Amino acid sequence: MLLVLGLGLLAASAVRAQSGTQVYYVCPGNVFTNTITAKEAEQRGCKAREAQQPTSVAMPKARPVPSASPGSAKVNDADQRARESDARRILESELAKEEAALEALRREYNNGEPERRGDEVRNPQKYIDRVAEIKAAITRKEADIAALRREISKVAS
Numbered sequence: 001m002l003l004v005l006g007l008g009l010l011a012a013s014a015v016r017a018q019s020g021t022q023v024y025y026v027c028p029g030n031v032f033t034n035t036i037t038a039k040e041a042e043q044r045g046c047k048a049r050e051a052q053q054p055t056s057v058a059m060p061k062a063r064p065v066p067s068a069s070p071g072s073a074k075v076n077d078a079d080q081r082a083r084e085s086d087a088r089r090i091l092e093s094e095l096a097k098e099e100a101a102l103e104a105l106r107r108e109y110n111n112g113e114p115e116r117r118g119d120e121v122r123n124p125q126k127y128i129d130r131v132a133e134i135k136a137a138i139t140r141k142e143a144d145i146a147a148l149r150r151e152i153s154k155v156a157s
Helices: 002-019 038-044 077-109 118-122 124-154
Strands: 023-027 031-033 047-050
Touching: 023 038, 038 047, 077 124, 118 124
Parallel strands: none
Antiparallel strands: 023 031, 023 047
């Protein structure tokens, strides 16, 4: 009987190997292997299983974006001038804020020698770090102001 069962497993594995499917064995102790023969699997009390191919799911097709009608995309000249005027006003107010902040930073920086605070008298490294932070902040503000001026020049007057 065991011989017939062994031959049956051997024949089944040969058919599976020819069809391109993979066989693995589940052995006692929850051991999964595909490195033993059918005869070894029978001796160990393992059961043959057929490996499944991984399932692949196709991505959904992208939905087309509805486009606006050609007539609705146009803005009349008066609306466009109003938008540009608003944009220029907003940019100019931002520029004024940034320039005021830059001036405050420059006053605090005091040409590289800001006034020392109480905790910086005993710890000179804190003073050095604060001076470096102020200098970096001034550099950032100057770059921000230059960017705002570029944006203002792009907006039509």
